[in-house]
Amino acid sequence: FQKVLGVIIGKTDVRSFPDRKNVEINRFTFGFTIRDSPDFFINVTAWGTEAYINGLADSFSIGDCVTIESPLVSTKDPEKGDRFCPTTPSLYRLLVTETHSQVCLCADGDASDWLLPLLHLPVKDSRDFYSLGDVVANGQKLEGSVINILAALKQVGDVKQFVTSDGRRGQRLEVKLFDDSVSSFPLISWDREPIQLLQGLLPRETGRLESISDVYTVSQLKEKAKEHPQPFFGLTYSFISRLDLDSSVSKVIKTRCGRCRLLVTEDLQTCSNQLCPARDQPLSASTGFDLLVDFTDHTGTLQACSLRGPVAEQTLGCTTEEFTRLTDDQRTALKWRFLLERCKIHVKIVPCARTKSGIRALVLGCLLADPGEVKQHMAQLLQGP
Structure with missing residues (x-):
């Protein structure tokens, strides 16, 4: 087993136990659960010295995308340690050891795009629960x-x-x-x-667009991401300072593998990503708006925010098919309907050490802002707490 790529959906604290061969020495361990598709996730146990285990546990958190190199594969034992672990669809678990294995944060931004949504999918059948x-x-x-x-x-x-x-x-x-x-x-x-x-959860809230009410400036979004280790939602009233709708259609509308979200061409028979869960199956691809936009206010600029799929269609007011039929002049006119205009933008912020800004932003909703609403909220932000 060479490499596993996935998102961390669960993690325990570090614990220690006396070594069976030498009770004067403690062995340290912690566990985590990693997921790489809607249907499959597996438990991982790490063992080692105090320094190794504490360092490894501090290197990633729930919600991070990681690559595990050279883990050991072991059959689950429901009568022993596995009875205290989350139930998984696999008959096996993975072991990470100081001498054989390595765990590191995933440096592939595209992989993170398709892995992060898996964090919010239930791991149990919707009928398998107690009231x-x-x-x-x-x-x-x-x-x-x-x-x-x-x-x-x-x-x-x-x-x-x-x-x-x-x-x-x-x-x-x-x-x-x-x-x-x-x-x-x-x-x-x-x-x-x-x-x-x-x-990080909001009591009595569902996480929908309409339930996001906390207003931030761009600098406040960046600061909270540094202080807040988990993804969070926010609302910002900012100008769109980059919107490349007049680029070639291939840069605005892209095709991705339906399973791993890697950029592909529709003429491929299978996905070229060696880590794709469906790499040996016929390619199932989806095509849609796939834009990176910048937002700017008086405190700074939030760069390379993802504006994709149905959210992009709702924002622009046209489908991908309608967009492809527009002339160059019409695309430029559509761009200037939004460029340098103040917008009301709902975003999901994910802290990310790999990006220059330290965060990745996903646009959940964007529309031209009402001037009166902007004036009210900006006055509150300028006044401070």
């Missing part, structure tokens, strides 16, 4: 069981720090869930990464 009412009614029978819950987030508490009796530091976060059967139900998280993930 909160079921848990309340059958709590004693379920004690010690691992179950799935489908519920909404009602409230996020504060992180509590503590020290165990043997001197180890820990943390806990309690959130409140609700569904149509129970109005408030506590859920406690103990591991650092899930706690950070829960802290």
